[in-house]
Amino acid sequence: MAVPKDLIEIMACPLCKADVRHRPEPEAILCTRPECGLVFRVQDDIPVMLIEEAQRPCPGCGAQREWDEKNEAVRCAKCGTAYRYERK
Numbered sequence: 001m002a003v004p005k006d007l008i009e010i011m012a013c014p015l016c017k018a019d020v021r022h023r024p025e026p027e028a029i030l031c032t033r034p035e036c037g038l039v040f041r042v043q044d045d046i047p048v049m050l051i052e053e054a055q056r057p058c059p060g061c062g063a064q065r066e067w068d069e070k071n072e073a074v075r076c077a078k079c080g081t082a083y084r085y086e087r088k
């Protein structure tokens with residue numbers, strides 16, 4: 001069993017509404033918008049599309065970024081890339 005392809009096609013990033021794609025190893029759902037790039041885990045073949053639980057790797061260097069809940073912005077401690085999330 002895996003995440004159904006047609007399900008991935010109708011899903012969108014819950015934050016920026018961009019398309020998402022499936023990554024087999026390690027299994028995850030990835031936002032295709034480079035500046036957003038949220039990574040959602042898959043649990044028992046069900047994608048967990050929760051903004052609060054998503055990982056936010058840096059688009060510049062891939063490091064995990066700190067998530068500033070109040071400002072809805074992230075800043076990479078490693079390369080300094082900052083990105084402000086806009087909910088749509």
Ligand SMILES: [Zn+2]
Pocket residue numbers: 013014015016017018031032033036037038
């Ligand atoms: Zn996104």
Ligand SMILES: [Zn+2]
Pocket residue numbers: 058059060061062063076077078079080081
């Ligand atoms: Zn970085």
